[in-house]
Amino acid sequence: MNPQAATFRFYGALNDFLHKRQKGHAINYSFKGSPAIKDAIEAIGVPHPEVDVVLVNQSKVLFSYTLQAGDVVEIFPVQAEREWPTGYVSEEQNPPPHRFVLDVHLGTLAKSLRMLGFDTFYKTDLSDSEIARIAAEEKRVVLTRDVGLLKQKSIRWGYWLRSQHTEEQLEEVVQRYKLQHSFNPLVLCLVCNVRVEEVPKQEVLEELPPKTRLYFNEFYRCPSCCRVYWKGSHYERMQLFVAKVQRM
Template identity: 45%
Template sequence: MKEHMAQFRFYEELNDFLPPDQRKEAVNYSFNGCPAIKDPIEAMGVPHTEVELIIVNGESVGFEYRLRVGDRVAVYPVCESLDVLPLVRLRPEPLRRTAFVLDVHLGKLARILRLLGFDVLYRNDFNDEEIIRISLAEHRIILTRDRPMLFNKIITHAHWLHSTDAEEQAVEVLQRFDLFGRVQMFHRCPVCNGFVQPVEKEHVLDRLEPLTKKYYDLFFKCSDCGKIYWQGTHYDRILQRLERIRRS
């Protein structure tokens, strides 16, 4: 079978998935037959979950487009803050109810996102199959550092985190999904993801240390796990950290 050639160019953070010599360059791709364009994109190392827009010869196409000889392909990353309509959107719709499920390596990020008020499912014993099942069943966006998982064809909404630092990851998530305006600090429990609500001091007196009883009057309680919170000496430090993330 005769081998054909097309040219691909990947933009912005999609280059992180490519070998160094292919980044920010037009790359020739050899192929046989007429493969769906999703296949060469993933063969070159870019998960379909990271792609939002494909332009072939100046026209937007879907993943099902069949690659042809001489095609010039531009591939752009997902940006939930950018509405690409009336161009071809590659997944049904953005998840405007923004909820996440995180892989086992992202415990620190889970805590930060919960402190920022976002709905985050995390357990340190989740396997890939559970994460994907939860994502599809509950319409949650997968956040992961595990590239191979993102090549699973049934995943619709996911993001591979570029940074290994939890604070930088939080900023990356806020930017990627345009969430700065949705921050509601201290509305969720960082331990279990439940909602945190005010509670009368007399209702939790038996759970407080003597000095806490003496110096603090404003308390909050998680509706799920029952953990008690107050604005202790650690509060200002956490608040400064969250404000630093939000200002980014």
């Protein structure tokens, strides 16, 4: 079977996934058979959850569209500043939830998201297939530094973190998913991702450091790991952290 060809052009942040010689340029893509356009996009290097709009010959298509010889394909990322006609943007019908599952290398980011009140599934021993399954079954957004993970078919929502630094990663997530007005800080256990419950001081008295017993009266406990929280100096640091993130 002789190869056929189509022309692809990626815009904006999608160029982050391309080879240097491909960035900002039209790409001549050769193929055999009748591939879905989603498969062609990922073969070039761009994971499907990063794509917001696909135009073929200037018309909107779905990922299931069968690529044809001579097609001119334009692929766009999420762009807050760009307005598309109703029905063009993939997230209009299926907006991403504010619930996340993170890969094994993002423990500090998981803690930061929990601090802001976002349901964040994280374990140190999850495989890629387990992350994909959890994302699909529990309707979670996958956050990862692994491009290959985002190419798994069952993942609907996902984002590849550009930075390797936690604070910058958090800013990326807050801006990408427009979380600025959805913060509910300091209500989740930072270890278990479970909502903490207020408890009488008497119930936790024996677990408290001497000075904490003396100076504090409001306490919270995680019903899962039984970790006890109170509004000490660490609480003040958390409040400063939350205020900083809100200004991002």
